[in-house]
Amino acid sequence: MLTEKRDEVSQLELARQDCFIEEIRALNNAENKDKYFYNLAMGCQMNAHDSEKLKSMLVRMGYKETNDEEKADFVIYNTCCVRENAEVKVYGKLGFLKHIKQTKPNLIVAICGCMMQQETVLQKIKESHRHVNIIFGTFNLHKLPELLKTHLQTGDRVIDIWNEHGEIIEDTNYLREFPYKASVNIVYGCNNFCTYCIVPYVRGRERSREKEDIKNEIKGLIADGVKEIVLLGQNVNSYGKNLENPVTFAQLLREINEIDGLERLRFMTSHPKDLSDELIYAMRDCEKVCNYLHLPFQSGSTKILTKMNRGYTKEQYLTLIEKIKKEIPDILISTDIIVGFPGETEEDFQETLDVAKKVGFSTAFTFMYSKRTGTPAATMENQVDEEVVHDRFNRLLGVLNPIIFDIHSALVGKTLKVIVEGVSKQDDNIVSGRSENNCLVHFKGDKTLIGQTVPIKIVGNKTFYLIGERI
Ligand code: 5AD
Ligand code: SF4
Numbered sequence: 504m505l506t507e508k509r510d511e512v513s514q515l516e517l518a519r520q521d522c523f524i525e526e527i528r529a530l531n532n533a534e535n536k537d538k539y540f541y542n543l544a545m546g547c548q549m550n551a552h553d554s555e556k557l558k559s560m561l562v563r564m565g566y567k568e569t570n571d572e573e574k575a576d577f578v579i580y581n582t583c584c585v586r587e588n589a590e591v592k593v594y595g596k597l598g599f600l601k602h603i604k605q606t607k608p609n610l611i612v613a614i615c616g617c618m619m620q621q622e623t624v625l626q627k628i629k630e631s632h633r634h635v636n637i638i639f640g641t642f643n644l645h646k647l648p649e650l651l652k653t654h655l656q657t658g659d660r661v662i663d664i665w666n667e668h669g670e671i672i673e674d675t676n677y678l679r680e681f682p683y684k685a686s687v688n689i690v691y692g693c694n695n696f697c698t699y700c701i702v703p704y705v706r707g708r709e710r711s712r713e714k715e716d717i718k719n720e721i722k723g724l725i726a727d728g729v730k731e732i733v734l735l736g737q738n739v740n741s742y743g744k745n746l747e748n749p750v751t752f753a754q755l756l757r758e759i760n761e762i763d764g765l766e767r768l769r770f771m772t773s774h775p776k777d778l779s780d781e782l783i784y785a786m787r788d789c790e791k792v793c794n795y796l797h798l799p800f801q802s803g804s805t806k807i808l809t810k811m812n813r814g815y816t817k818e819q820y821l822t823l824i825e826k827i828k829k830e831i832p833d834i835l836i837s838t839d840i841i842v843g844f845p846g847e848t849e850e851d852f853q854e855t856l857d858v859a860k861k862v863g864f865s866t867a868f869t870f871m872y873s874k875r876t877g878t879p880a881a882t883m884e885n886q887v888d889e890e891v892v893h894d895r896f897n898r899l900l901g902v903l904n905p906i907i908f909d910i911h912s913a914l915v916g917k918t919l920k921v922i923v924e925g926v927s928k929q930d931d932n933i934v935s936g937r938s939e940n941n942c943l944v945h946f947k948g949d950k951t952l953i954g955q956t957v958p959i960k961i962v963g964n965k966t967f968y969l970i971g972e973r974i
Contacts, residue, residue: 512670523648524563531565540566541575546583549735552686554581559677560647577611582618584701586873601634613637620705640664645672668707683954685729687720690736698812698879711743714750725764734770740777753785760789771797776814787830795941799839803858804851807844824862835940837866843892844872845883852895856902865910867903871896904966911964921959923952946971
């Protein structure tokens, strides 16, 4: 019953937007010349997936995609606010567009995504960037056609920011970036409130999609040629807790694993505090679930982890890693690490280096702490000096890179199944793809291999990739 009601809300809303899409398409067709859009996705995988949906709507409205911002009739920036440098980049880009708009007054500029959910940012854009025509947020992506239509009709600036999510709009009818792999949202928002992180404020509370909706989307994708699915959520491990009929993430994985035609199943991001034994066993038992796990630890110091509100200690993280490696011996693990969180001392930093050495990550995403207004950490005492943060960051890379190199070296001589993603930009005769354990592999081949699964013998490695040969 609930499912039916939800479907009805989605269908009605999408049908409304379809009408606007048709109207804009007719207007564009009437102009008798090609109209182009430029889309910039500036954030995480969820942001990139949102951009796939935005692009699909624009294509259906009669626009063609261009990578040349200056050629575009419609420019849309899908922003990120996790760290300050992403925000600085947006203001720089907006300055550039202002300049273009002086010679091209019909250019339409739209901006959306996480940054727009912050009141201070919204005010700044409203007041100081008047050339932005359409502004919307993370909760009402599906309304782009309506907002654009209103702008075209009135010439006015259109601003529509929701402070809370409405019903989950089940829009699964979108164009994908890759024909053979696709991202599927399973849970939106985050309830964890890590003290450094802005995400819970801009993406709202956790909402899980119904299991059957997720499975149906995946079946549709497979019928359309997809082999590899990435399940997305800020914290996938808390999937299903708040559904009317609760489901665990492990149960979801087991059921998706049964879907015919699926080759690989990945997911991100996992929170260590919620990673259950049940999930480890599901990963071990499900042959389609890749032997790869992204498990951010952020800091190796229990004192800092407590101040970050992460909900685990250094020892608990290391014990969890041991348990995972015991059950899935060939697993590769990647992580996120922040250096320079307020109050971090040299001793705390040494604990971070210690975790890096003990675990042996195959990849690490490393960040300098970035103060985010509105988060508890922004007003904490003992903010770390910028120079100290830079120094620790460089020392961290100095420790991580040889570890990553060694993890890759250990794969030389093995045969890995690689799904080919594309041809090298430097050499037409080299292709690259990903192994099941998420290593980047380069080998001799041509574009006819794109999307195929090829067994590759690993014959060499660099720090960040493997070199292989077809067998
Ligand atoms: N400063 C630096 N890094 C951050 N992250 C999230 N918020 C911040 C911040 N304020 C990092 C975390 C998270 C990743 C997506 O971004 O490591 O796991
Ligand atoms: Fe941010 Fe923590 Fe939620 Fe991840 S789990 S999105 S770091 S608050």
